[in-house]
Amino acid sequence: MSKKIVLITGASRGIGHATARYLAGQKHQVLATARSQQLLDELKATHPKRIETVACDLLDAASLQKIIDHIRDRNVEISALIHNAGGLVNKPLRDLTDQDWNAMWNMNVLSAVRLLRAMLPFFAKKAHIVTIGSMGGFQGSSKYPGLSAYSTSKGALSIWSECMAAELKNDGISVNCLCLGAVQTEMFSSAFPGMKAPVKPDEMAEFVGDFALKAHNFMNGKVIPVALGDP
Ligand SMILES: NC(=O)c1ccc[n+]([C@@H]2O[C@H](COP(=O)([O-])OP(=O)(O)OC[C@H]3O[C@@H](n4cnc5c(N)ncnc54)[C@H](OP(=O)(O)O)[C@@H]3O)[C@@H](O)[C@H]2O)c1
Structure with a gap:
């Protein structure tokens, strides 16, 4: 039987880095x-x-191939995919260029689409895909000046996650989206x-690690706010 791994994107710093360390500490195998190779090396040194x-640069198809090759070479299966990598542009409407909008769409939506498409052959039975959305992209939440492109892209990610849950259900794959509130990171x-x-x-x-390991036994296609307050 193939070894199972949890695949985490955006693991060089912030929430992804901490989640990789948490899951490894719980004796799970993490990819x-x-x-940033250097930051990944520092992460690997912890476990x-x-x-x-x-x-891997998720915006580059050739670079994505490196993940595919790694999984194939080691003959592993993905039991959970935590798509956590994301980007943020903070600019008001008048300064936001088409390039900024495209960058947000590419990083926060298309990267998830491309990654999932590429990983489809490698999921274990009853695998769980967790997309990391944002409270900014959660309908009815508080909105903030400068974050329109970011929040819109995260909203799209959450709807896409619901669509994928419907589409992949018959393959035994569950998809849920966590819309995170404020966490102290560079982003x-x-x-x-200046805020804390x-x-x-x-x-x-x-929370994210435990959710990825267990929540698909109880829910599928959910978009879940995970926030203490505003922002
Ligand atoms: N922090 C918050 O308050 C908050 C709130 C709501 C939602 N979120 C979401 O939570 C997730 C993690 O956020 P964070 O605060 O931990 O952010 P962060 O500290 O800025 O980390 C972002 C991660 O994404 C990776 N990344 C960015 N562009 C990439 C690319 N082109 N290819 C591959 N990886 C890329 C970065 O690594 P490299 O630069 O090494 O590539 C980094 O590991 C994001 O999706 C974010 O939108 C965060």
């Missing part, structure tokens, strides 16, 4: 990706036997300069 890494600081978030990456990592 961690991001662009050398449990964490494998592939440096939070660029969205809300009520949650640390390690705290959120525990």
Whole structure:
């Protein structure tokens, strides 16, 4: 039987990094990706036997192939995919260019589509895909100036996750989206300069990690707000 892994994107820092460490600490086998090889090496050093890494730019198809090759070479199956990588542009309407909008769409929506399409042959039975959305992209939540492109792209990611849950149900694959509130990371600081978030990456990592391992036994196609307050 093939070995099972949890695949985590955006694992070089912030929430993804903390989630990779948390799951490895729980004795799960983790495949961690991001662009920064150096930061991934530092992550691997925390749990050398449990964490494998592939440096990959999710916006680049050739780079995505590195994840495919890694999984094929090791003959592993994905029991959970946590698509956590994301980007943020903080600009008001008048400064947001078409390029900014395309960048948000590419990073926060299309990267998830491409990754899932590429990973389809490698999922274990009853696999769980968790997409990391944002409270900014959750209908009816508070909205903030400068975050329209980011929030819109995260809203699209959550709807896409619902669509994928319907589409992959018969393959035994579940898909849920976590719309996170404020967590103290580099991204939070660029969205809300000078503000302090009520949650640390390690705290959120525990929730995200446990959710990825267990929640698909109880729900599918859900878009879930995970926030203490505003923002
Ligand atoms: N922090 C918050 O308050 C908050 C709130 C709501 C939602 N979220 C969501 O939570 C997720 C993690 O956020 P975070 O705060 O931990 O962000 P972060 O500290 O900025 O980390 C983002 C991660 O995404 C990776 N990444 C960015 N562009 C990439 C690309 N082209 N290819 C591959 N990897 C790429 C980065 O690694 P490299 O730069 O090494 O590639 C990094 O590991 C994001 O989806 C974010 O939208 C965060």
